[in-house]
Amino acid sequence: MTDEEILLKYKIAESRDMAFKALVVKYQQRLYFHIRRMVIDHDDANDVLQNTFIKAWKGLENFREESQLYTWLYRIGTNECLTFLAQKQRKFSYSLDELQNHLSNKLTADNQFDGNQLETKLQKAILTLPDKQRLVFNLRYYDEMPYEEMSNVLGTSEGALKASYHHAVKKIEAIIKNTD
């Protein structure tokens, strides 16, 4: 089902549930992994993803079709991730470094990450970046999102995103080389 069809069916009360199910089926995996890369733990990712879809349900009625549906969903998911991480940091009184260590330990302890040695090293290096730069890197590197769409998701200029991605790649490369 195309985005237009989903939106059209959502506006009709009788087909609203069906349209929402179609929306979840279409975008769940992309959003899940986007969130999972940020929060690392599966249960946390599941909570954040469900909240993202619930917020989408509530906001879909007022969705302006100027932006693409999937960038809008990514935007909600991204905000939910940042809120979740900030809450976690506050709840456990973590400093930024402590939060990064916590996520890094989760990654090692998590038996649901089956990356090889180099991929694990890469993930750990990504976790050293500040949250927003991590988002930039993940959207470009893993989701292969064009800068224009990233700009819609993150509300930042394309120039800044390019610079941020460039710095992020360089930082990660340096970390990987230093831990060899």
Add this chain to the structure above:
Amino acid sequence: MEHKDLIKQELNQISPLLAEIGNRNGFKVPKGYFENLTENVLLKKNAASFDEAILTFPKINSFTTPENYFESTEKLIVDISKKMVDDEPILTFSKLSAFKVDEVYFENLSSHVFEKIKNSELNQELIKVESFSIPENYFETNPDKFLAAAKASEQTETKVISWFHSGYFKFSAAAAVAAFIIGITFLFQSKSTISVNQELTAQEIKCYLQTHTEDVDELQLTDKVVKANVKKTIINSIPKQNKVEIEKQELKNYLENELDETDLNDAI
């Protein structure tokens, strides 16, 4: 797909190492997770809607009480306390038997106790009232009083006193001059502080930014730097020669259109 190739190309230029690692997803999900996700989200959504419905549900008391229940409560309490007092001597008879009491003591006890309770409650109420005494019908009459006072204040004309002719003018003028002098002194002194700050080295600033990453949003900072650089580039891209030409052209237009012969003669 074209943009994906461009992204790979870009990555390859920045870091061949990262391009080589690739972006394979290493995260695993529990079996059947995505199959059940839609149902789980719908369940959670419905639960959230239900919670909202409860929160916004009108607070109607659905418990019913017998007719005239509250009216008859006083009588009910009296009956119960009477019964309790009547039962007590029987229950404690063996323990109390060694002491002598009046013959009619137990018969009148319940009424005595009830009277005492009633009096003590009355006393407590009196104490409360005495502590914070208020005039009779105070609260009942307040709204009317306040309304009348508000209306009266609206109608009363405000007396205007000329500030210039009052004694405060001289005092205020003196205070303003004093504040100006203090301000000037402070301004010159603060300049010396700036010169101290200028002694901060680039290394110190860099070190501060590195150790305070929580306070500085790198992405926002980059955004601002990029915008500033773009603006600077646009300004620099205008050839210096053009700037002069514009000024000459403007001058020529002004001379031709705005000034007539009389003005020129006057100027000469």
